Amino acid sequence: MALRSLIPPLAVAVPVRNEEERIGTCLEALARQEGAAFDHVVLLLNNCSDATLIHAQSLAPALPFTLTLVERQYALERAHAGTARREAMEVAADLVGPEGLLFTTDADGTVTSDWLIRTLAAFEAGAAVVCGRAIIDAMDAVKIPASLHDDDVAEVAYGTLLDHIHHLTDPDPADPWPRHTEHSGASIAVRVSAWKCAGGIPAVPSSEDRAFVAALRRIDMPIRHAPDVLVTVSGRTTGRAQGGMAETIARRIHHQDEMLDDALEPAVLCLKRAQARSALRVLWNEYPRNHDLQMLQPLASHLELTATEIAAWLGAPYFGQVWEAIERASPALRRQRVKRSELTQHHAAATEILKNLLAQNPLSTRSFLKFPPPQSITHSRERQSIR
Template sequence: MVWKRQRVVAIPVCNEEEHIIPCLLALAAQKDALDRVVLWINNTTDDTRNRALSLTGRLPFELETVTVSYDPAQASAGLARRDAMAHTAKTAAPDAILFTTDADSEVAPDWTENILAAFTQYPVEAVFGRVLLMPEEYRKIPPHLHEDEQAERAYGALLEQIGLMLRPEAHDPWPRHQEHSGASIAVTHEAWRRVGGIPHISSGEDREFYKALRRHGIPVRHDLEVRVYVSARLQGRAQGGMAETLARRLIAQDEYIDDAFEPVSRRLLRLRREHAYWNADQYAFPMQPYPELPLVHIRRQDLPRHHERAQRVLNVLRQLKSRFSKELQSGTTGQSDIPLHALTDQTASLPHGRFG
């Protein structure tokens, strides 16, 4: 029945006259057509709206444009996405699937198809996609930044495999990615309502939305086949976003790796506390808070040491799995035995974390 649900897309837009037509044409090229696309045009002074409307009659979906003006002191990418999705959801069917992407992005031709396939194949209520650099843009980034990104992703892959060994997730098996970018999110209307929509923060709303889904026990799929492509521009719209981070890293690399990649000891503690939270008697402890933990940053120069430590932990877990296969194998088969390169292939990949 997923294939019959209404499909609506919310796109926050701010001065995107250069990118809005390619963005809309990519959405129009989907094999599995969308029903409606809403452009939330906020604090815009260029010709974005007229360029979008020039496609009227050429698009296979209803195009709605909403023009708003925020107080400059309050305006932010996070607020625009929150309001764009809230407006779109108001007139969407109760069982609709809500999508969001960015105005400077171009979704892959099979974006909708792969999202719907993920909803069909796995018992999930949200699907996060990968954000990749357009091939011609990928070559503009200095090789050392790509190498740093690959090292972070390889370490993140170890953390993910450790997590799946200890707490298998049938709805989000390996291989899976580690991104939570607003450039590619799909969520059921019901799940969106349950968490209160997109968090009301100025930036990083996509990551916080994922955390809200997790706190509410809503299953999410990180599908490698769901992809969206972006440019490597250095002047962006979102504070702390991809463009700002790229511009900074071209001058000098960040001292710390992305916040999403914590020490393996902290990941183990997080898993243990989450396990206790989900197995607690919620009738006896109805107000028990979700076990959030303070961030622990890893210096880039220390990453090799953390990588080696995580690899040792994973090796031990694999040995235990082999030794006690009757207890563990049924729950982890197929989730942690995929070659590491299945996730760390960096072809035209977007630097992770703060870029999303």
């Protein structure tokens, strides 16, 4: 890794709600980084009513970074993770400046000792955004019914197959295999410049992490889903964030969801989506030099749109904007959910599609054998984002 003088300023933003029991572990993990160190950690205390502030203050003198504590009492309708993470990142960005790197994790998270250095390696390879993986704490995981673990392993495995279809059909140079599909606020890092261009963290009541990555994808920021960047999070069933992991685990313990995560779809539709995006990418790159509507007709038919409609979108400055508009407009790409009871047959269909893709491209066989193993009960509502 580069000398410390070559590493830009680094700050971690952590939204916090009543975490007096866990904030010490979170801060200690951030302090134990190997090979590099954070300059700043910002705790945004969101309507806290416990001793989180006092506990954090007592730890501050021994920490190897500057700890910034920000207390907020938001109106109830704004007192959610989206508001808190957004402001925490804003404070952190002011501390590190325009050349800095912003990290965010959760107050119940324990990052690995190589979390920082592995994330920096992904930035050095060209990423503007690095998404890590969140894994349930082993002590909490044993309290979750085995049936939920089994369901989650099957769901993650299917999601991995779909993502591999995308990888083989429309490869992303910034996000090579192996990779994952999580967009969890427990492990996201971003260049300040990219964060600013995307408009910051969306102040939405839930899934602000997924919304943020979607905004970055919309402006073509290189996103790396690094399988070696890891954080352990709690598996509690009484959480702090609306729509968060705890809420999902509690709901599924009471009654398992009939449908898989809404990012997962039938394998045939996944292939069609990947093929369409790949073809559209070629056309978007070519269209400034060639405005021939006939060139657009095959894709238009594939998407059940007109060539004129596609041409109207191709003038957008970012491919992500073009793709988002066409995905929304195309009847052929309308999202379809997958029933959990039908997962086995969808898994078989995805496996067959991959087999055919690999037969067409034998050089991809090695990457197929290296896909990351499924992780049990990593909150799929936050995790999945299949392209």
